[in-house]
Amino acid sequence: MASLSEEVLLVVKKVRQRKQDGTLYLMAERIAWGPEGKDRFTVSHLYADIRCQKISPDGKAKIQLQLILHTGESTTFHFSNESSALKDRDAAKELLQQLLPKFKKKANKELEEKNRMLQEDPVLFQLYKDLVVSQVISADEFWANRLGDMNNSDPTPYNNKQDVGISGAFLADIRPQTDGCNGLRYNLTADIIESIFRTYPAVKQKYGENVPHNLTEKEFWTRFFQSHYFHRDRINTGTQDIFSECAKQDEKGLKSMVVQGVKNPLVDLLSLEDKTLDEGYGVSTTTPSTSNANRTVKESSNAAIIKRFNHHKVPFFFSSETSSTDGNSRDSDFFQPPVKKVRLQEAIEYEDLQRENRLKTVALNLKKSDRYAHGPVPLQSQHYTTSQDIINSVNHIRHEMVNYKPNLTQVLSSTAASSAITALSPGGVLMMTGTQQAINQMIPTEVQGELKHLYAAAGELLRHFWSCFPVNSPFLEEKVMKMKTNLERFQMTKLCPFQEKIQRQYLSTNLTGHLEEMLQTAYSKFHVWQTRRMLRKT
Amino acid sequence: FSAEDEINLLVIVVDVNPIWWGQQAQREPELTLSKCLDAVMVLGNSHMAMTRTNKLAVIASHCQDSHFLYPNKNWRGGDNGGEDASSSGDGKYELLSVANNLIAEEIRNVMTKKVEGRQTFLLSSLIMLSNWHGVSYRYLLMLPFLFSVGQEIKSRILVVKAAEDCARQYMNFMNVIFAAQKQNILIDACVLDSDSGLLQQACDITGGLYLKIPQKIALAQYLLWVFLPDSEQRSQLVLPPPAHVDYRAACFCHRNLIEIGYVCSVCLSIFCNFSPICTTCETAFKIQLPQMVKPKKKKLKQST
Numbered sequence: 001m002a003s004l005s006e007e008v009l010l011v012v013k014k015v016r017q018r019k020q021d022g023t024l025y026l027m028a029e030r031i032a033w034g035p036e037g038k039d040r041f042t043v044s045h046l047y048a049d050i051r052c053q054k055i056s057p058d059g060k061a062k063i064q065l066q067l068i069l070h071t072g073e074s075t076t077f078h079f080s081n082e083s084s085a086l087k088d089r090d091a092a093k094e095l096l097q098q099l100l101p102k103f104k105k106k107a108n109k110e111l112e113e114k115n116r117m118l119q120e121d122p123v124l125f126q127l128y129k130d131l132v133v134s135q136v137i138s139a140d141e142f143w144a145n146r147l148g149d150m151n152n153s154d155p156t157p158y159n160n161k162q163d164v165g166i167s168g169a170f171l172a173d174i175r176p177q178t179d180g181c182n183g184l185r186y187n188l189t190a191d192i193i194e195s196i197f198r199t200y201p202a203v204k205q206k207y208g209e210n211v212p213h214n215l216t217e218k219e220f221w222t223r224f225f226q227s228h229y230f231h232r233d234r235i236n237t238g239t240q241d242i243f244s245e246c247a248k249q250d251e252k253g254l255k256s257m258v259v260q261g262v263k264n265p266l267v268d269l270l271s272l273e274d275k276t277l278d279e280g281y282g283v284s285t286t287t288p289s290t291s292n293a294n295r296t297v298k299e300s301s302n303a304a305i306i307k308r309f310n311h312h313k314v315p316f317f318f319s320s321e322t323s324s325t326d327g328n329s330r331d332s333d334f335f336q337p338p339v340k341k342v343r344l345q346e347a348i349e350y351e352d353l354q355r356e357n358r359l360k361t362v363a364l365n366l367k368k369s370d371r372y373a374h375g376p377v378p379l380q381s382q383h384y385t386t387s388q389d390i391i392n393s394v395n396h397i398r399h400e401m402v403n404y405k406p407n408l409t410q411v412l413s414s415t416a417a418s419s420a421i422t423a424l425s426p427g428g429v430l431m432m433t434g435t436q437q438a439i440n441q442m443i444p445t446e447v448q449g450e451l452k453h454l455y456a457a458a459g460e461l462l463r464h465f466w467s468c469f470p471v472n473s474p475f476l477e478e479k480v481m482k483m484k485t486n487l488e489r490f491q492m493t494k495l496c497p498f499q500e501k502i503q504r505q506y507l508s509t510n511l512t513g514h515l516e517e518m519l520q521t522a523y524s525k526f527h528v529w530q531t532r533r534m535l536r537k538t
Numbered sequence: 539f540s541a542e543d544e545i546n547l548l549v550i551v552v553d554v555n556p557i558w559w560g561q562q563a564q565r566e567p568e569l570t571l572s573k574c575l576d577a578v579m580v581l582g583n584s585h586m587a588m589t590r591t592n593k594l595a596v597i598a599s600h601c602q603d604s605h606f607l608y609p610n611k612n613w614r615g616g617d618n619g620g621e622d623a624s625s626s627g628d629g630k631y632e633l634l635s636v637a638n639n640l641i642a643e644e645i646r647n648v649m650t651k652k653v654e655g656r657q658t659f660l661l662s663s664l665i666m667l668s669n670w671h672g673v674s675y676r677y678l679l680m681l682p683f684l685f686s687v688g689q690e691i692k693s694r695i696l697v698v699k700a701a702e703d704c705a706r707q708y709m710n711f712m713n714v715i716f717a718a719q720k721q722n723i724l725i726d727a728c729v730l731d732s733d734s735g736l737l738q739q740a741c742d743i744t745g746g747l748y749l750k751i752p753q754k755i756a757l758a759q760y761l762l763w764v765f766l767p768d769s770e771q772r773s774q775l776v777l778p779p780p781a782h783v784d785y786r787a788a789c790f791c792h793r794n795l796i797e798i799g800y801v802c803s804v805c806l807s808i809f810c811n812f813s814p815i816c817t818t819c820e821t822a823f824k825i826q827l828p829q830m831v832k833p834k835k836k837k838l839k840q841s842t
Contacts, residue, residue: 364804364805364819365819365820366805366818366819367817367818367819367820368817368818369818371790371807371818372709372807373708373709374708374788374790374793376708376735376786376787376788376793376795389557389561390557392560393556393557393558393559393560393561393563393564394556394557394560395560396560396563396564397556397559397560397563397571397649398556398649398650400563400570400571400572401571401572401645401646401649401650402646402649402650404572404575404642404645404646404649405642406575406576406579406638406641406642407572407576408576408579408580408583408638410576411573411576411577411580411758412577412580412755412756412758412759413755416753416755416756416759417756417758417759419753419756420751420753420756420759420760420763421759421763423752423753424760424763424764424777424778426776429752430749430752430778431776431778431779
């Protein structure tokens, strides 16, 4: 149903859909059609869902507009107003033409973004497979946190579409084909037409003026290619040519730009001319010419080429200048000195050769630096010896060692030796820790890999679960309950089969103990919350 | 360059803390300091007997300082001749008997002479481990200059430890461990009484063996079995596996070993609890605590 806040952009009456009369409504985000006399819409499509539109060819009796959706479905509208059907249809078509591209990008952008994320991050892809494909959680939940910044106003750098530039040789690329009888056939595509319009704005203007009132498109382009405007020599002799005006316009434009001057104070365009030092160095201006006519022809053809060249280069030259002066273009006389200074400064300074800016540092002020010297040994020692003990011990030792003589034949008794050897042999007291192999050497790698995936999936689910607490909104309540069922489902569909599998492989180690512990904690938390909730309700 | 030219140096550092040994003599008279020294001597002799180019050094580590038992100032290098009639008369390889005599003599001096004048200082309730580590390492650094050019010296240190660690020498100790690691000097440890975390770290970092022996009277057997082979030979033998080392840090406030703690980002001191001001460098920190849920004023809940 139409919401009251939707803005209606166009209403077209007497539009038939499926042999029923009705009205077509174009709104801000969707197109809808309702039958005559009824209040509600039977057909409603979001612009984002529409892939493209088609119109019936001009000659046909029925004036129709067809919408093709991304899903492949199509809806056809028949404009049946006797007087204004064509106009209606065209109006609808143009509005759609403007609106569709806006929404198209958004829908594709999201899908593209999702695909890109999945492709770039294999862990994410695995998680997606584990959770969404096996239907543990829904795709929406999965993408809920991850596409957070998708809907922000500034798009990511990847999605910034740059304008496609025009190839410099595009005109030359329109290679004409001979059509057999001394004529040339040019193939024009929409891209080429757009390029021509962008390069020659005057031509665009002429097009707007003349087509389709005076000339058909075909005629217009034929004349364009025939005109000397297009050809290299560009001698503007013919005045019947509608394009000769374009040439004059271009010249005027160039001249005004030159006069306006470039904002860069270090460049003076007006002083550019051929300067000669002497005869033989550069162009000499005083050569007597053989014949005036020859010179004019030659000069004018040179001039034509030079003009053409300038025309091509001027937009680059002037546009780059205005962008780099940073708004100093308003009153160039007044602001001249700073701009010049900036320019000169830029030219003589290199950023990376400057001395590094030392960041302001704060001195380290240690009050108790002896703490670092203390090792990881508890401060209190376990033994407390009285001074008397110490004296006794020391005396005893002194007494013992005063007559020390090595007695190397009585160092070891055989029983002591054999018991020591037993302890040191494999299986002995001291050798026991060696048999404990690291757990990652005992478990095959596929099992390890599966365990990792299980951990990743469980971690994701648990993260969703725990983020619901504290539960202070009905949305969170629903979510927490859903997550609990998700966890249980995960345990049943993924964890238990895995456990059984490793048991069958006679691996006695408990690999899933920790996972189960985590799940149990979640369940008990849920249980506590649930009972508290029940108590609160009663 | 043949294996014969390679000199293998074994430095044995014996902990001769008189307080511990004196008490030990009263606790378990089977292993006294004399017996311990005998066992160490056996190991030293065996080491020197293995190859002609093996060298030995023995250091006694006392409470405050250390002493070279062998070689010491009375040792005149290889050329004893017949000057010193100190041979034991049992046909022993002369080098060994000379070494043994020197060791015995020096340890007598060390143990008898040191005690007077230090009694007052020793009257403390803490038992300290002496700074053996500094001395032995310095010795090892000097070695390349004592021998002629072209001789490679591979050295290792064996520490026979009796008393407990002293926490105050931690920094020196760690510096020595890392320097030994850089110089490829192994540090082995044979521990008689209580486990030493520092020595465990030393052995782990330098690649040596740490062993706490279950029977003190069989010390000689353990020394010969485990610590006589050098690092190349050890790879061919089945020896006790390395122990799990506790690398946990101790918090600066209580010196408890902690697994998870708070570290000041300015001075890197470790604390077990959050405090808004670091007590070492006096930097103030803010931490976002979870939002306190205001208790709702409601009817009394039924007590469960």
